[in-house]
Each structure stands twice: as structure tokens, then as C-alpha cells.
Amino acid sequence: MAKTEELRNLLLSIRDEVPGVRALAVISYDGFVIESFMPSSVDEDLMAAMGSSVLSIAERMGIDLGLGNFELGIVAGADGYLLLTKAGEEAILMVLVNKDVKLGVALYSVKKAAGKVAKLLEGIPVGELVASRWVEGA
Amino acid sequence: MRTFKIVLAGDGGVGKTTLLDAFRLGKFFQHKATIGLSISLCTVNLGRGVKCKLIVYDLSGQPRFMRLAHEIPRILRGAQGAILAFDLSSFATLLALDQWADMIRKVNGDIPIILVGTKADLEPEVSEDDIREFVERLGARAFVKTSSKLMLNVDKPFKLLVQMMMERQEAYTPLAVRFMSGEIRVKAEDGRSGQDRRAQKPTALHKR
Numbered sequence: 001m002a003k004t005e006e007l008r009n010l011l012l013s014i015r016d017e018v019p020g021v022r023a024l025a026v027i028s029y030d031g032f033v034i035e036s037f038m039p040s041s042v043d044e045d046l047m048a049a050m051g052s053s054v055l056s057i058a059e060r061m062g063i064d065l066g067l068g069n070f071e072l073g074i075v076a077g078a079d080g081y082l083l084l085t086k087a088g089e090e091a092i093l094m095v096l097v098n099k100d101v102k103l104g105v106a107l108y109s110v111k112k113a114a115g116k117v118a119k120l121l122e123g124i125p126v127g128e129l130v131a132s133r134w135v136e137g138a
Numbered sequence: 139m140r141t142f143k144i145v146l147a148g149d150g151g152v153g154k155t156t157l158l159d160a161f162r163l164g165k166f167f168q169h170k171a172t173i174g175l176s177i178s179l180c181t182v183n184l185g186r187g188v189k190c191k192l193i194v195y196d197l198s199g200q201p202r203f204m205r206l207a208h209e210i211p212r213i214l215r216g217a218q219g220a221i222l223a224f225d226l227s228s229f230a231t232l233l234a235l236d237q238w239a240d241m242i243r244k245v246n247g248d249i250p251i252i253l254v255g256t257k258a259d260l261e262p263e264v265s266e267d268d269i270r271e272f273v274e275r276l277g278a279r280a281f282v283k284t285s286s287k288l289m290l291n292v293d294k295p296f297k298l299l300v301q302m303m304m305e306r307q308e309a310y311t312p313l314a315v316r317f318m319s320g321e322i323r324v325k326a327e328d329g330r331s332g333q334d335r336r337a338q339k340p341t342a343l344h345k346r
Contacts, residue, residue, distance in 0.1 A: 030216025031143060031193065045141055049177045049193045056212040 003124055004132065007035045010120055018109040020101035022080060025094045026087060026117055027051055032130040034091060034121075051094045055084050072107060083110045088118030090126040139181075141191040142303050143216050145242055147207075148223035149234040150199035153256040153286055157223065158196055160286035161293050172198040174206055175213065182293075182300045190300050199234070207241060214245045218307070219299045221252050222276065226283065227260040232272055239276040250302035252295045253278040258285040 007026065015021045015037060025036030025044060031052035038044045059070035073084035080099045083106065087093040093114045097106050121129075146154050155169045155176065162180045176196040183189050195217065197207050207213055220242050224231040239251060253273055255264065273281050280298055284291045 028216070029212060032141070032216065043179055045191060045193055046177065046179050049143070049195070053175060053177065053195075053213055056210050057206070060210050 003120070004035065004129060007117070007120055007129075010116055011035055011037055014095075014109075014113040014116070018095060018097070018113060019105055020098035021095060022098060023096040025051070026121075027092050027094060028126045028130055029056070029090055029092065030127075030130075033133065034126060034129050035133075047094070051082075051084060052092060055086070055092055058084075072111065074107075081106070083107065085110055085114045086118075087114040088121050091117060091121055093117050139189055139191050140304070140307075141193060142218045142300065143193045143195065144299060144303075145214055145217045145220040146194050146196045146223065147220065147238040147242070148199050148254075149225070149228075149231040150201070152199065152223050152225040152228075152231050154199065154221075154223050155196055156286045157254065157256055157284060157292060157295075158194055160289060161296055164289075166286050166289065171200055172196060172203075174198055174203050180296070182296050184297060184300060190304070192296065192300070204237075211241070211245045214242060217242065217246050217249060219250045219252075219303045220246075221254055221295050221299060222278065223254040223256050224264070225257050225260075226255040226262045226264050227257050229263050229268070232264055232268060235272065235276060243277070248277070250299060250306060251276060251278045252299050252302075253281045254295045255281065255283045256286065258283045258290055259287050 011024055011026065015024060023038045023042070025038060025048060026034045027036075027048040028034055029052055031049040033044050033048045036044045036048070038047060054075070055070070055073055058073045062068065062070050070086060075082040075084075078099070081097050081103065083095045083097065085093050093110065095110050095113070146158060148154055150171060155172050156167060158178060158180070159165070159167050159169070162178065175198065178194045178196060180192050180194060181189055182192055195213065198204070222235045222238055224235055235253070242249070242251070253269070253276060255269065269281055272278070279302055282291055282295045282298065284295065286292055
């Protein structure tokens with residue numbers, strides 16, 4: 001099975017396992033979509049660009065403030081949470097969950113899921129996955 | 139649709155966001171200073187049905203935010219092209235571009251850069267000779283004079299940059315990725331099976 005298909009299936013299983021998931025995406029550190037399940041009303045490219053920038057800035061703030069290595073970023077809104085975490089060295093997992101979820105459970109599940117994504121992407125040049133995606137969509 | 143990440147940078151107040159909005163929205167808007175970083179999407183229509191999506195990282199030129207890109211170069215990473223803007227009526231804004239070009243090149247290597255002189259409707263303070271010198275110094279592939287107020291050439295830098303990035307991507311995308319994705323297929327001229335064909339060199343390549 002191609003890695004892109006494996007990743008798609010993994011994201012589908014994460015969507016089922018993590019409680020209250022509304023959308024999720026794996027993006028590159030450069031801000032490109034690797035794989036995503038986002039509502040059609042949302043531009044996934046824009047979300048990926050913003051997500052990677054937010055994580056990069058949050059990560060740097062954490063280091064400068066002595067918080068240690070970045071683990072997880074949370075953007076809390078009135079209707080839900082956006083959870084951002086690293087999935088290996090080159091990718092980021094972004095998960096949008098409902099407000100009524102138990103946040104602790106969601107955080108635990110997302111971190112676990114990020115580990116699975118990281119394992120799947122191990123040794124694969126993320127740039128190639130991104131490139132194959134734009135070629136697919138050309 | 140092909141998607142490109144580009145950086146729009148330059149000194150504060152030169153009209154980067156105004157240029158982007160003039161191109162994107164077809165109207166002249168006056169903006170307050172960009173806070174940190176603004177990310178926008180726009181579609182570039184090159185004609186003949188060729189369209190590209192641009193993710194524009196519009197970086198604040200205010201000195202305190204300039205440090206953001208400097209300290210967190212990951213924000214710039216992966217950019218496939220850049221537009222460096224200066225105000226034609228202020229020579230100092232041209233000088234600021236050295237630093238931006240260095241930062242961008244340090245992270246992304248030799249990506250195409252376009253030099254843009256904004257506010258062409260105002261009395262110029264930058265001479266043609268200065269511009270020529272900076273085009274060379276920054277390694278810019280082109281120079282475009284614009285005026286968002288007059289809607290002069292507001293689409294030109296983006297279209298030019300897309301063309302350059304497409305040419306570069308064609309040259310750099312690994313053949314394997316293009317082959318695996320089906321963009322390039324082995325043309326069967328001898329009617330043999332795929333397995334047989336894999337055992338020998340492709341006889342010809344063609345695009346889908």
C-alpha cells in the first residue's frame with residue numbers, strides 16, 4: 001500500500017478513535033498539506049500555512065521561556081479546540097475537536113496519534129509526499 | 139491546482155499588503171502596519187486554463203517583527219519564490235532589502251526573487267541605476283514598477299514569479315515522484331506488459 005494511502009487510512013482511524021474530532025490534518029513544517037480531512041468550507045492550504053507558523057512561533061516561545069521542548073499547542077475557541085502537535089521531525093498533526101470533549105482525553109489521544117503518524121512517516125522525505133500531492137491534484 | 143509558497147517582504151510601510159490586496163481583490167486599500175505575519179491565498183491565472191494557487195507569507199517590515207523571521211527561519215522555509223518590495227520614493231527602503239534577501243536565500247537557496255518598486259505614482263527618489271545595481275546585488279530575476287493606487291502592474295510580479303517557479307519546479311521535481319504520481323508515464327510503443335517494460339529503459343516519456 002502506498003504511504004499516502006496508509007496515511008489516509010491512519011487519519012481515518014484517528015478520526016474514529018479520538019473523541020469529538022471535527023477535522024484533522026497532517027502538515028509539513030514548511031506549511032504544506034500532506035493529508036487532511038477538513039470541511040469543504042475551509043481552505044486546507046491556508047490552514048496548513050497558518051498551523052505551521054503558529055507551531056513554529058509557539059515552539060520558539062516555549063524554548064525562550066524555558067518551557068523545554070514543544071509538546072502541544074492549544075487554540076481554544078468558544079466552540080472548540082485546535083490541538084497542534086509535532087508528528088516526528090518534519091510533520092505536524094492538527095486536530096480540531098468539539099468544545100464538549102474531555103480535553104485531557106483528547107490531548108492524550110492526539111499525542112498517541114501523533115506518535116503513530118511519526119512512525120508511519122519515518123524515513124520518508126515529507127517533501128516528496130507534498131510534491132506527489134500537488135502532482136495528483138494538477 | 140499547483141500550490142506555491144511565496145514570501146512578500148520589505149521595509150515597513152512600502153505597501154506590501156496594499157500591493158497584495160490590489161492584486162487579490164482588484165482594489166486599492168490603505169492598510170495599517172501588518173502585525174507579525176499575514177498569510178493569504180490567491181489564485182494566479184496564467185491564461186490557457188493554467189491556474190496556480192499562491193500561499194503568500196506577507197511579513198511585517200516593522201523592525202520588531204523582522205526579528206520574527208530572523209529568529210524563526212522555519213517560517214520562511216519551503217518558500218519557492220519571493221517578492222522583495224521597496225518604495226520608489228524612499229531610497230532607504232531599498233537598502234533594507236539586502237537583509238531580507240540574505241535571510242530568504244539562507245533558508246531556501248537560490249529561489250527566484252522579484253524586485254518590486256511600489257508607489258510609482260509618487261515623486262521617485264530611487265534612480266534607474268540604483269535599481270539596476272540592486273537587481274544584480276540581490277540576484278533578482280526581474281524588476282517591476284507598480285502603483286497600487288493607480289492599479290499599475292499589480293498582477294505582474296505575481297504572474298512573473300509563478301512562471302519562474304513553475305519552470306524551476308519542472309526542472310527540480312524528482313523524476314521518481316512524477317512517475318509514481320502518474321504525471322509521467324512510460325509510453326508503450328512495443329505493446330509489451332508493464333513488467334516487461336520495467337526491465338528496460340523507457341522508450342519515451344510523455345505528460346498526461
